[in-house]
Amino acid sequence: MSAPDFVVAGSPIWLGPLDQTLLPWIETHRTAYSALFLLADAKAVPAGQAALQALAQRESNLHPCRLDLSPSPTYQPGDAEASKTLAVCERVWKAMVDAQLDRRALVLVLGGGVLGDLGGFCAATYKRGIDFVQIPTTLLAMTDAALGGKVGINFHDIKNVLGAFRQPAAVFADPAFLNTLHPRELRSGLAEVVKHAYIGSPELLQELQENHHLLKAPEEASAETWNRLLRRSIAVKARIVSEDPLEGGLRALLNFGHTFGHGLESYFLSIGKPITHGEAIAMGMLCELDDPTPADVALLRLLLPPAPLAQAPWLRVWERMQHDKKNEHRQIIAATPGDAPFALRKTALSPQEAQRRWQRCLRLLGELQ
Ligand code: GLY
Numbered sequence: 583m584s585a586p587d588f589v590v591a592g593s594p595i596w597l598g599p600l601d602q603t604l605l606p607w608i609e610t611h612r613t614a615y616s617a618l619f620l621l622a623d624a625k626a627v628p629a630g631q632a633a634l635q636a637l638a639q640r641e642s643n644l645h646p647c648r649l650d651l652s653p654s655p656t657y658q659p660g661d662a663e664a665s666k667t668l669a670v671c672e673r674v675w676k677a678m679v680d681a682q683l684d685r686r687a688l689v690l691v692l693g694g695g696v697l698g699d700l701g702g703f704c705a706a707t708y709k710r711g712i713d714f715v716q717i718p719t720t721l722l723a724m725t726d727a728a729l730g731g732k733v734g735i736n737f738h739d740i741k742n743v744l745g746a747f748r749q750p751a752a753v754f755a756d757p758a759f760l761n762t763l764h765p766r767e768l769r770s771g772l773a774e775v776v777k778h779a780y781i782g783s784p785e786l787l788q789e790l791q792e793n794h795h796l797l798k799a800p801e802e803a804s805a806e807t808w809n810r811l812l813r814r815s816i817a818v819k820a821r822i823v824s825e826d827p828l829e830g831g832l833r834a835l836l837n838f839g840h841t842f843g844h845g846l847e848s849y850f851l852s853i854g855k856p857i858t859h860g861e862a863i864a865m866g867m868l869c870e871l872d873d874p875t876p877a878d879v880a881l882l883r884l885l886l887p888p889a890p891l892a893q894a895p896w897l898r899v900w901e902r903m904q905h906d907k908k909n910e911h912r913q914i915i916a917a918t919p920g921d922a923p924f925a926l927r928k929t930a931l932s933p934q935e936a937q938r939r940w941q942r943c944l945r946l947l948g949e950l951q
Contacts, residue, residue, distance in 0.1 A: 583607060586752075587813070588820045590729050591827040593749040595820070597757065597812060600633035604717060604754040608637065611751075615713070616686040617643040619678060621701045623662075623693030624650040626719035629762045630692055645681035647674060651696060659767040660856040662696040663847070666735045668744075674704040685709045688751065694720035694767075695727030695859065699742070702733030706748040713751040720763060721771025721808075722860060724755040725778070725815045730823040730836075739852045740905045741844045747828055757808045766888075768800035770860030773839075773885045775815040777867060781835050782818035782923045786811070791877055797884040821924065834908055834917040835926045839866035841916040842940070845903035849894050850887075852902075861887040868946070869939045870916045870929070879946050892949040896940055900933065 583606035586594035596603035608618075618641055620634070627634065627648065638644055649670065651662040678687075691701030691714055698716050705714035716728035734745020760768065772790075779787035789811075790796070796803055803811075819836065826833040843859075843866025850857045864885035868874055874882075908915045913930045920927040931939070 583610065588816055590753075590820045590823050591731060591749050593729075593731065593751070593753065595729060595753040595755065595816065597755050597809070597816075599758065600630065600717070600754055600756045601636060603756070604633060604715075605636055605640075607715075607752055607754070609640075611688075614686070615688040616684050617645060617681070618688050618690060619645045619647065619681060619683055620690045620692065621647045621649070621674060621697065621704070622691075623697045623719065624648050625652060626693050626759065626762075629719065629759050630717070630756075633756075634692075645677070645683070647677040647681075649673070649693075649697065651693070658856070659764050659770060660850075660858040660861070662694065663736070663851055663856050663859070666696050666700050668735060668737065670700060671704050671735060674701065675708060678704065678708050683708065683712065685712055687712055689714035690717060691715065692717040692719060693723070694718065695723040698723050698728045699733055699745075700735055702731075702748065702750065703735055703745060706733050706746045711748060714748075716750045716753045718753065718755050719759040721760055721768050722774055723771075724757070724760075724812060725771055726774040726819060726836075728753050728755070729816065729819050730833075731827065736848075736851075739848055740902070741848050742907075743905060749827070755812065757805060757812060760808055763801075765799065765801045766858060768803075769797060769885050770858035772797055772800060773860030773864045773867075775811055776881065776885065777836075777838055777863065778815040778818035780867065781838055781919045782821065783814055784923060786814045786818075789814075791881055794880070794884060797881070832924070832926055834928070835919070835924070837908060837917045838919060839863035839870055841903060841906050841908065841914065841931070842866035842869040842899070842936075844906060845899040845901075846891070846894060848902040848905075849899050855889070857887040857889070860885060865891055865943065868943045870918050872918070872929075874943075874946065883947060886947070890949050891947070892944050896937055899940070900936060903931075903936065
């Protein structure tokens with residue numbers, strides 16, 4: 583098989599059709615593993631059907647475990663986040679035990695960011711950790727969530743508060759899955775692409791600023807466009823995670839937008855009206871930039887949720903920001919891009935400063951006079 587397109591902290595990443603990447607990789611590595619456990623998001627399975635059938639035909643010791651993370655007929659992008667819970671982990675751990683997986687089993691996780699985080703967490707904790715492979719099926723997971731070894735779940739309305747670092751044995755991102763996504767889901771992933779552009783790629787930022795159509799109608803993007811964007815975006819993440827896999831310093835830069843963003847995302851999740859992760863961090867980036875320019879506002883507003891953000895009571899968002907993992911000595915810290923690509927700047931946010939930024943953003947968006 584071909585060489586990986588990227589290596590992130592020792593973990594190889596391939597971009598391309600699963601029959602040319604995942605299947606040959608399994609063939610090469612199969613003898614190292616005692617069994618395969620396929621944890622798949624039911625919604626993503628049809629688009630991966632051909633590769634999964636080929637796998638099932640070749641493999642006698644394959645244990646499928648299908649989860650429906652969004653069973654409601656009125657499903658909206660963002661809803662799956664409500665499944666990133668201990669209760670769903672329990673179902674997966676139970677299926678692993680029932681399948682009698684030993685420590686040499688391999689878990690294949692096929693799904694978006696929620697399933698990747700949860701499935702990786704289940705693998706990282708089962709019998710003190712077994713290998714897993716990520717097969718991301720959303721733009722958000724391909725460009726961010728499936729890469730870099732952060733796995734975890736939400737707990738008591740707090741985003742990603744339980745988790746671990748464990749690098750996947752490999753990642754196989756097939757952009758063909760993108761053709762099946764809702765535009766709102768594509769925009770959620772584009773928010774992470776935009777984040778990578780701000781923190782490490784002025785060329786990518788320029789491309790996005792000159793091509794608002796892509797953010798307005800991402801479902802019209804060509805395969806060539808997705809390929810180029812994914813490569814540029816993943817390159818930024820790969821460099822940062824390879825330099826600082828356990829987030830001792832620089833990796834905090836990948837949390838740009840997430841201090842306010844996680845507060846907002848958790849708030850909307852807690853009231854049963856989830857917004858997407860990307861929508862939350864787009865607002866987060868707007869709040870965390872010291873001095874957003876008209877170009878920043880024009881770009882980031884294209885990624886915001888359909889419902890007005892002013893309806894979120896500030897104190898309830900602020901409450902949730904207290905749990906951010908970057909906080910030090912009870913101080914709320916936002917990680918923002920410095921003066922050059924890959925430069926990290928940390929800003930301590932007092933309650934007054936955070937509220938000032940929130941109101942500034944609402945004013946910039948015309949939601950507050
Ligand atoms: N998604 C942020 C990180 O991987 O560090």
